[in-house]
Amino acid sequence: MASEKLAEAQVAERVRWHDEEQGRCRTRSRSRTALSRSSSADSLAIRSIQSRGPVDPAITLPIQYRTVSFQIEESKGKERVELTRAADSAAKDLSDLEWHTISPQEVAQRLVTAPGSGLSEEQAKRRLVEYGRNAPSPPKTNHVWTILGYFFKGFGGILLIGSILVFVSWKPLGQPPALANLALAIVLLAVFFIQAAFAMFQDWSTSRVMSSIKDMLPEQCLVKRDGNNISLRAEDLVPGDIVSIKAGNKLPADMRFVDMSLDAKFDRSVLTGESRPIAATVHHTDSNYLETHNIGLQGTHCIIGSGTGIVVATGDRTVFGRIAALTNEPNPKMTTLEREVLYFVLFICGIMLTMIVAVLVIWGAWLKRDHPNWINVATLIVDCVSVAVAFIPEGLPIAITAGLTITANMMKKHMVLCKSLKTVETLGSVSVICSDKTGTLTQGKMSLTDCSVGNVNMAVTSLLDEAKEKRLDAFGQLGAMAALCNAAEMDAATQPGVPVAKRHVFGDATDTAVLRFSESLADGNVAYFRSSWHRVYELAFNSKNKFMIRTFKVIRREALQLTLNNDVADGFGDSDLLVTVKGAPDMLMGRCSHYLTASGSVEPLQPHMVATFERVKDIYSSQGKRCLLLARKTVLSGVVTEQPDTVKYDEAMQEQAKGGLTLVGLVAIVDPLRPEICQVVSTLRGAGIRIAMVTGDFALTALAIAREAGIVSCVQVDKSQNLERTPDLGSGSDDSEEIKTSTTASRGALVISGPELTSLNDHQWQLLTEYEEIVFARTTPEQKLRIVREFQKSNVVAMTGDGVNDAPSLKAADVGISMGSGSDIAMEAADMILLDSFSSVVVAVQYGRVVFDNLKKVIAYLLPAGTFSEFWPVITSVIFGLPQILSSFLMIIICCFTDCAAATILSFEKPEADVLLRRPRNIKKDRLVNWQLILHGYGIIGMTETLASFAMSYWYLQRNGIPFRDLWFSFGQLPDHIDPDYYTKRLNEASSIYFVNLVVMQWFNLMATRTRRLSIFQHPPLFNKATQNLYLFPSIIFSLGMAVIWVYIPSIQTVIDTAAVPVEHWFLPFAFGMWIVLLDEVRRYCVRKWPNGVLAKAAW
Template sequence: MDEPDLKQSAAERIRWGDDAENGLPARELRRTNSRGSMSIHSVRSRREVDPSIALPIQYRTVSFNIEESKAKDAVEAAKAKDAATKELSSLEWHTLPTDEVLRRLSSSIAHGLSPEQVSRKFKEFGRNAPSPPKSNTLSKYLGYLFKGFGPVLLIGAVLVFVSWKPLGEPNPAIANLALAIVLVAVFFIQAAFNMWQDFSSSRVMKSIKNMLPEDCLVIRDGKQSSMSAIDLVPGDIVTVKAGNKLPADIRFLQVSGDARFDRSILTGESVPLAATVDSTDDNYLETKNIGLQGTHCTSGTCTGIVVGTGDRTVFGRIANLTNEPKAKMTTLEREVLYFVIIICSIMITMIAIVLIVWGAWLRTEHPGWISVPMLIVSCVSVAIAFIPEGLPIAVTAGLTITAGIMQKNKVLCKSLKTVETLGSVSVICSDKTGTLTQNLMTVTECTIGTSTVTTEDAEEQLGRKVTPDSAPAAASGISQMRALSALCNAAEFDAATNNLPIEQRRVYGDATDQAILRFSEKLGSVSHMRQCWQKTFDLAFNSKNKYMIRAFSLFKNDCLAATLPQSEAEIFKQGDTLLTIKGAPDVLVGRCSYYITSSGEAQPFDADMRATIEGVKNIYSSQGKRCILLARKTIRRADVRNQAGTTQFEDEMAEQAKTGLTLVGLVAIVDPLRPEIKSVVSTLRGAGIRFFMVTGDFALTALAIAQDAGIVTLPTPAVHGLENLPREEVADDEKSMVSRQSIVLSGPDLMGMSAHQWKILTQYEEVVFARTTPEQKLRIVKEFQNSGVVAMTGDGVNDAPSLKAADVGIAMGSGSDIAIEAADMVLLDSFASVVEAVQYGRVVFDNLKKVICYLLPAGSFAEFWPVMTNVCFGLPQILSSFLMIIICCFTDCAAATALSYEKPEADVLLRKPRDVKKDRLVDWQLILHAYGVLGVLETVASFAMAYWYLERSGIPFGTLWFGFGAVPDGVDSAYYTQKLNEASSVYFINLVVMQWFNLMAIRTRRWSIFQHPPAFNKLTQNLWLFPAIIFALLMAIFWLYVPVFQAVLGTTEVPVEHYFLPFAFGMFILLFDEGRKYLVRKYPNGTVAKFAW
C-alpha cells in the first residue's frame, strides 16, 4: 500500500461520500462533543467514513477537537489502515437477520442468557473493558529515576565509586564508598517520591471514575436487572434509554420511533443518527442498526443484543492501534524544569571553574594537594552543594498534602500538579446552567397574544383546582398553551413519583423541558393529553438549531377541543397531522404566519404583533429569564405526501416547520442563581481573576443574570457590544483601554471576528458570551489562553470539549459523566469550593517558594563555599560531603515538608494571579534573598564558628590559609585530622540550628511572625514545625554520635556550647527578616519591596 503524502492536508485526505457525489469541497475533520441528551436530529444524508482515517483515536469518553491533521497522524493512520480495515470489514452482525444473530449468540429477547452461559462466555471473552493502553513500563520507571536532579546524583555516585576504586587504590578512602552509597540511596529516594506522586494521582483518578455511572439494564434468565457494564458478555440483552451511554457494541432488536444516537465522539458528525432494526449500510460503522460502545442515546428507547465487548468493540479495536497522546507540561512542571536548569547551569559553571583551577594551577603548583580521586570528590561535592536533594520530596509531599486538604473541602484533583495551575488562573469561563444556577428551572409566566399571565393565574383560568383531569370545553389561549407544553416536550414524569406534589416529582429530561412539563401538569393532566395523540415524528432540541419538533396524529377526540381553536378542531380529521414546535424565539418567530389570541382565536401575524413579541422577549431576557416560543401547524392528510416513519416523512415535516406556523405563546423560565455565587464572584474578582459567563441564553437574559451575579457591574447602557470592537488597529486603541470594562457578545458575533477584535476582547474585565455553541466555547478558551491561564467550569456534555482544552477544566460533581471525565478537577459540594481551590492553588506555589528559599541557604550556598575555599585557597574542606547530604535529605527535609502545611497568608486572595511568563517559581529576588542574604549570614556564621573552634584547639586560621593540606607546625597529624572532623561537625550543627530560625522567618513573605504566628491561632498555626525542628536535632545527634558513623564518615561529638551559640545568629536572621517585612508592608512600592521575594 502506498504511503500517504504527509504534506497532504486532512481535508484532502478525508472526504465524505455524499460530498464527493455532490462535488462539494472536502471538509475539515473535527471530533467534538455534541449536546448529549439535548442533541437529537433526524438524519437525512449518508456519511461514509473511511475507518483508517476517521477512527484511529485513543479510547476515551471525551473526544478532542482536531484543528488539523499533523504529519505524525498521517503516518499512524497509514500504519493502522490495513489492520483497521481488515478487522472492521470482518464484522457482519449488522447484515444478519435478528433471528440469526440470536441463534449465533445462543440468546433470546425474552429470556436473555442463562447463568451457565454467562459464566462460560465470561471465561471466553473476559471483562467488558478495554485493555489498558500499552505503556512503556521501562520508560515510565526511567522517568521516575531520572526526573529532575536524578541524573546528576547518579553520575555523582558513579564518579565517587570510581574515586574509591580503582582510582583510590592502593589506599581507597572508605568515606568515598560511604558517600557513593548515600548518593545512590538519595537517588532512589527521589525516584520513590516521584512514583508516589504518580500513584497519588492515579488514586484520585480512581475515586473520580467511581463517581461515573456505569450500570445498565440487562435481561438474564428471563429477569431484568441493573448490573455493572463491565460484567456484560456477548449475547446479553440490554435496554437503553435516553441519556444512557452504550456499554458495548449492540445490534438493535427493538427501537422506538424517536430513538437517536450521538456518534460525534466516533465520527465527528454532530447530528445524531436514528436507530433502526434492519441494516441500512454495508459498512459496519455506517449502518443504523448497530449501537457503538461509548456513544450516547439522546432520545427514545431500544433493546439490543451485545455483539462485542472489551477489545472486540469498535473502540476497543481502534484503541489497540493507536498511541496515547502526550500531555503538555503543567505550569508547575515548567517551573521546576526552569529551576533545575538554573541550578544545573550554576553547578556546571562552578565545576568548570574547579577543573580549570586544578588543571591550570593546582596540578602543577601543588601536585600533592588534590589527586584525581580527590578532584572527582570535589566536583561531586560541588554538585551536592548545589542540588537541593530534599526538593523532590518536599514538592511531592506539598502537593499531596494540599490535594488532601482540598479533598476535605470537597475538591478532587485528577493530577497533583493541576493544583498549582489553578493558582495561576487569570480567567475563569463559567457555564451558567447547573454551574452558576441551581438547574431548577421553573415557568413563572407566559404570554399569549398580548396578554401575560403568571402560572398561578393560568391555573385559575383553566379551573385546574376544580377539575384536575378534565379538559375545558373551549380551547382558550391558555388551554392551547397547556396542550403544546405537554405534547412538544421530551421530558417525562417518573411514574413512581406521580403520587407526590408536582414540584417534588422526579422528571427525566432536559431542564427546560422539565420546567415546561411541570407547568403543563399544573394546568391539566399531561398523561391524559398525550394519550389523545399518537406521535409520528420527533426532532429533538439541538444546540445549533435551537428548537425541537414533534408531529402527531389524532388517537382520541377527547382533547382535540382543548388543543385547537374550535374552527380548526371541527375540520381536523383522523389522518391529519398536528405539527408542534418549541424553541428559541429569534429562530422561530420568522416562521410564524398566525398567532393565537388570549381567547384562543387565530389571527394573522403582522408587523405590530411581531414587535409585541419582540418586546415581550426582551422584557423576559432583561429579567434574566429564558424565553421559549411554542407554535404549531395543522397539515391535512391530503397534503402529506409520505408515509409516517420513513426518512422522506421526516424530511417533509422538517420542511413544513419552516413556514406557516401559528404562534401559540411564549413562556418565561427562570433558573435561580446558586446562593453562594455572588460572594464567589466577588472573592474571585478581588483575587484579580476575571470571571466570564458563557451560556446559550439570549444576550439580554445572559446580561441580566450576569449583573445579578456580579459578573457585570456596569448598567446595561454602558455595556459594550460587537460594534465597540474595531476590526483593524486604530490610533486611539490604547486610549480607549480605559473604557474596556464590560461587553456582551453572542455566538454569531464570534464567527466573523478578526484577530485584532479577539485581541481587544481579551483585554475586557467583564465579558458575557451568549447563544454559544460547544465549538464557540472551545474557541473562547483557545483565544484567552493566548494571554493567560484559563479555567473552564461546566457540567454538561456540551462543555466537555472546552473543559478538556482549558488549562484547568472544572466540573461539578452533579454534572454529566462526560464533563467529569473531561475535567481536571471536580467540585463535589458547591461552586463555592472553587474559591478554596484557587486559594490552595496559590498556597501551593507560595509554599514551594518558601521550601526552595528555605533549602537553598544551608543546603546549597553554605555547602558550596567550603568546597571552593578548599580548592582555591588551600583551606581544609570545613564541611564534609557526607554532612552536606545529611543537611539536604534529613535535617532540612522534615522542616521543608512541614512548610507545605503552611496556612494561606492574609493577602493570598487579595493579590493578582501570577504571570506565568514573568513570575517564576525561582526568580532573581528569591535567589538574592536565599543566597545573598540568608546564605551569606549562615555561611559566615558557620565559618566563624568552625574556625573559632580550631583556633581554640590550637590550630590558628593563619596556618591554614593557602596551606594546601600541610599540617601546621607543632600539630600532630592525627590530632589535626580529629579537630578538622570536629570543626566540620561544628559547621554542620551551626547550620542546623540557624535553619530553625530561618524556618520561622521564611513562613511568611510579607507578614510578621506576630501577625501570622505558628501557634495559638487556628487560622495561621502550623504545629508541624515543632516536630520538624525536633526531628532535625535528633537526626543531627544520630549521625554525629553513633560510633559506626564516626569511624567511617569522620563525624564527631560537638561541644555543648556550639548548640547554643547559633541561637544568637538565628535570632539575628529572624529580627533582620522582621525588619525587611515591615518595610515591605509600610512601603509596598519602595526599594526594599522591589527586592522582596
C-alpha cells in the first residue's frame, strides 16, 4: 500500500506545473499551482499560474490551434473543468517520459537518428505513416448545444414563441378558428426553421473561409534530412527529426535540446501563463518533464538565442496536444460590433415592448369595455405578435455575419488574411498606424553596398571589380569577420552554378547580406573557410544588446592568414580564442581600443580616427543605409578558465567583449523601399490616417527612409527638445478621455530616439502623439509597446511589424499586422497577415470601413418598411378604430422574406469611391445606429412609404364606395349601405395594395441606400465593375415573385385573405419610389456640396 502511494506521489510530482522560486510555497492565499494530480489520482486540474492574471487562450494560442483553444481554470471564481478518464492516462504518459533525463546521444539512439545528418527521407516517410501528421485532433463539439444555438440565437426564440401564441389564437381561442391565423402560425414556424438552416449554412460558410485562411499560413521549419538543411512544413515533422531553432521561431513539436546557445530563452506563457522567459539548456535541470529546461514544448517561442533539437513527440502526443484534448474551448468575448448591434436590438426591443404594452393597456382599459366586438383575445394576440415581428429586424443577424464573412473572403483574395472576423470590424476605425521599417516598409532584401577599413571607404562593386591580387589585405580580413560573425548559412542545394546574389540563404536579412558580401570576396569558399574554425561560443543578436558575439578556436592554421594580420596570426596558438563581434557602431565603438588600417596593420584608436568612423557612419545613415561595425579580439589560452556551455563561460565571454576590441571595419547595408510604399503612404494619409515609423535604426537612417517614403514631408523637423515639459494652463480643457481622429493632430514633424523617450513625462507624451509626422528611432521592444499604448489613449492603433521585437506591440495594438515573411512569433501575435505586399494595408482599411458602411445600409434599408410602415396599421386600428389595412400575415412576409433577402444583398456592396477620402470613424461618437440613421429610416423614408401606402389603400377603398369618413372611429361598425361581404373583399384588396406598395417602394429604397454620400450615377449598380452589385436585381425579382405568390394564387388568397391587385397599383408606387431616390439624391448632393452644413450633420 505504501509503495502504491509513493508511486502515485511520484506521478503527481512529474506532471505538475510549478514555479521554480515559489513552487514550494503552496500555503499562500494566491495559489500558483498549474497542473496537478489530486491525492486520489482521480482528476487532473488545469490552472493558470497567476503571476500576471489569467491568459486568454484565444489570443495567445497559435493560429492553427485557435479551434482547439483550452480553457485555463483559475483557482477562484470559476468552476473546475470536468475531465474524462483520459486525464489519468495522460498523467501516466507524462510521468513515464524520460527524454529529459537521458543524454542527447541516447535520445538519438532510441529514435534512430543522427544530429549531424538527421533522418533519411525513407525513414521520415515510414514514420509519417506510423505517427500521422503533426497536427492536433479537432476539438470535441457539443452538437446538441450547437444545433440549439442555430435555432435560438438571434431572434429565433421570438419567432417560436410568436408561432405558439398564434397557434393558440387559432385554437382554442379562435371563435370560430380563423384559417389565416393557422397559416400565420405555420409561416412563423417555417421561418423559425429557415433561419436556423441559414444560420447553419452561414456557420459552415464562415468556418470554410477562416479555415482556408489558416491553410494559407503553413508553418515552416528548418529540418536536417539526409545531411541537408531543408525547409519543411511543420505538419510533416516526425519523431527523430533534427530541427534548427532561432529567435522568433515557434516550436512545431515537443523536442529535446541537443545544442543551444547560452543566451537561448523560451516563452512558455502559452502553456503556463508565466510571463518570465525560461533559459534553455542541453542539461537535465528538473525531474518534472514539464519544468526541465532541456525540453522544448510545442507552441512555445524562442525569444532569444538559437540551437538544435530532436523531435520527440508530434500531434496529440505533445504536451500541448494532450492538454488541448482534455479541456474545453473558452467562451468568446463580445466584440465591439456585436455590442453595437446588441444596443440597437435592445433599443428596437424597448420600442416594441412599449408598443405592445400600450396596445394591451388601451385594449384592457378602453376597447374591451367600450368596443368588445372590435378586438377579441385571439385578435389581440395576433396583433401583439405582429408588432413584435414587425419591429425586430430578422435579417440583421444574417446580414452581419454575411457581411463580415464576405469581407474577410474579399480581403483574402487581395492576399490579406484576417485571423478572426473581429479584425475586420476594427480596421475601419484605425486612425494611427505604427509601422516597423525593415521588412515592412522596406523589401527585407538587404544588400551590402559600401565598406570602410581604416580611412578607406569603398563601394562593394568597386572592390569586387578589382583583381583579387590587387585588393587590400585589410578588406580580406573584413570579409573573414563577415563570414565568422554570422548566423546565416548558404543553402547547399542551390549553390552550384548559381550567382551569389541569387543563392538561397538560411538566416535573417542582415546576416544574409553580410554573408553574400563575404562569399563574393572569398569566391565562394566561405564554407571551407568556416570549417577551419571551431565555434565554442555564440551570443545571438537581439534588440537590446544590438550586437552578436561568436568565439572560435582554429582548426586549420592556414585560415589565420586570411583572418588576422601577420603579426597576430603568427602568435595565435591552437588553444587561443578569437572573439568576433558585429553590431551597432554606437554600442561597440566605445569598446574598441585599436583599429585595422587599410594597409592591414593594427593601430591604437585615436580620437581623430573615432571622429572619422563616426563621420562615415553618419554618411551611411543619412543615405538611409544601416551601418554595422565588425570587430575582433584574440584571447590567449588560460585567460578564460571556465568551461564552455556554462553560465560563467557566457559571462566571461561577454566580459571579454566589453573592451580591447580591434575595429576591423564598417559596412553599409541598404534595404530598398517596397516599390508601392510611397503611393500607400499617400493614400493612407489621404484617408486621415497618420503613419508613425518605429524602428531600431539610427535617427538619420530612419529620417532618410521616412522622407523617401513620404512619411515625413516637413522641411523643419522637431526633436525632443521641442516638447514642453509643462502644460499651458490656458490651453483649454482636458479631453484625454475622448477618442480623437488623426485630423486633430496640428503639429508638424518629429524625430525622437529611444533613449530620449525614457525621460518624457505624461504631458510630453501627449504632445508627441499630436504630431502629424513622427519617426521613432533606436527603439527597444518595451518602448515600441509604450508608443502603442500612448497612441491608444486617443486613437485606434494598428501596428505593423515582422520581427521578434515587434511581437509585444503587435499583440497590444488594436490591430496587429504582420508580413507573411515575418517571424513565427510576429505572425502569431498579429491579427492580420499581409501575404503579398504592404499595399494590402490600403485594401484592409478600405474593406474595414466598407463593413461598417454596409451594416449601416442594411439597417437603413430595414427600418422603413420592416418596422415603421408595419407598425402604423396596427396602431391606427387599435386607437382610431380603422381596419388593419396591412394584415399580420403580410407583415411577416415583408420582414422575413422580401426585405430579408435584399438586406443580405447589401452586404455585397463595393466600396464607395470616397471611402478612403474620409477621416477614420470615431468609435466613441460614430455609432452604428445613431439619431441621424433613425431620422432617415423613420422620419424620411419610413414616413414617405407609410403615407404613400396608406393613401393608395384608402384611395382604392374610396374609389370603390367605402369613404374614409365611414371607417374613422368605426371600430368595425359599418354603415348600413355597405355590404359586409363586399367590404371584406375590398378590404383584402386594399391590404394587398398596401403590401405591394411597400414591396415596390423598397426596390427604390434599396437603390437609394446603396450609397451614403455619392450619387447613384457615381456609384451605378451596373456596367461598372468597381461599383456594380449584380445580386441586387435577383433580390428584386425574388421579392416580386414572393409578392405575386401571396397575392395572386387563389388557394393562398382564400387562406390568408389576400386579393389580386389592380395593375395600376403596381405602377403608381414607381412614382413614390422615384421620389425617394430623388429626395436622397438631393440629400447626398447637399452633403457633398456643403460638408459642414446642417444637412451634412444630419446625414446618416
